[in-house]
Amino acid sequence: MHMYNILVVDDEKEITDAIEVYLKNQNYNVFKAYNGEEALKIFDREEIHLVLMDVMMPKLDGTSATIEIRKKSTVPIIILSAKSEDMDKILGLNIGADDYVTKPFNPLELLARVNSNIRRYTNYSNNEITQKNNTTIKIGGIELDDNSKEVIVDGEKVKVTPIEYKILYLLMNNPNRVFSIEEIYEKVWQEPAYNPDTVTVHIGRIRNKIEINPKVPKYLKVVWGIGYKFKK
Template sequence: MDHEVKILVVDDEDRIRRLLKMYLEREHYIVEEAENGEIALQLAKEQDYDLILLDLMMPGMDGIEVLQQLRKEKATPVAILTAKGEEANRVQGFEEGTDDYIVKPFSPREVILRVKALLRRTSSTRYLQTNTQTKNILAFDHITIDHDAHRVSVQNEEVSLTPKEYELLHYLASSPDKVFSREKLLKDVWKYEFFGDLRTVDTHVKRLREKLNSISTEAGDMITTVWGIGYKFENVKQKQ
């Protein structure tokens, strides 16, 4: 790997930060720490992290507020750290653009497995964007999705998507013109059956459309609402 993975650990408990740092560094990741939301947001804006592990409940600026502010500027992958009894907050976290959550108390092994899985599928992890020729490409008139590189292009301009936004787009585009219910999308994209909020899907579709529309309204219009059912990726004309 020609890129050293850099992770920001954000938690107001020193013990948790040290524990996570120790286990992540064993995997040869570069780890930086922030003890509150204000410091975390400043670091996240100034630097490019491959992943942020973000505690949900912190005094002052909490994890949700950090995520809201960060998503206005960056698509950095975020995994929220949350206690078991905070389901409503976790749902809000997904609505605001988190990519995964890790429930406290957690096992270090689970954290490492989740971190590795998130890094593998993230659209903004540079080591996934290799220069080798790829064939795993979905090419349409207005959108090109290079799945091997997790890269989305609209009119030859790369679109910065969060991992979940990318997964949602790729999932829909992999079955053009097929209608998916919100429940189906929540289950397959978020792997999230036991407590899901359908607003999570709507919020991500809205954000995804906005990002595509900022380059091409034709691209944004390819994600179509099917009233009373869900969403589909409308295949205008697939390139040969």
């Protein structure tokens, strides 16, 4: 069994220690950091497969650290956010985080989020996405190569995260079909829709990468009151 490395970043030692216990019980290897600067040093030194990132920290906050990690890696990043900090969740997702867990968290929920993000990332990395009838999907100026997991927009490669890729693959593989937010979540995350609001944020990020004018999208359309579709 492959042992995955989890980087836990929080300035409260009691929280990092508690998370370490939960994760080690699931056979994960844990690295701990207490601010963003420490986190980046560990990330550059070790092979990290997932990051649990608090937002409010000294020296370098979680938002800045997430931006730096996203410049060089697509590993899953889960934001640790207090219930009162909804804007932190949305900001974290907007800058590249994949998911969030609300503090105080239920250990079982935390492990579920970690397990599903690790599973999704390793499937993406190992080219195991299912439904490979065609290795390339091309609609208009958007091309998706399922062998290399690359997205090409008007001839230029665009960097996407595993979550963004899977959402785009689902919609482009079913052009003009409308998917509800809950349906997108369940098909991409492969679990019940715990955090369906994350879908809307990820859709916004995809639009920023593939649309000439994200506010007036040509491809990734909203169907008000229902969901989203990729227009062919």
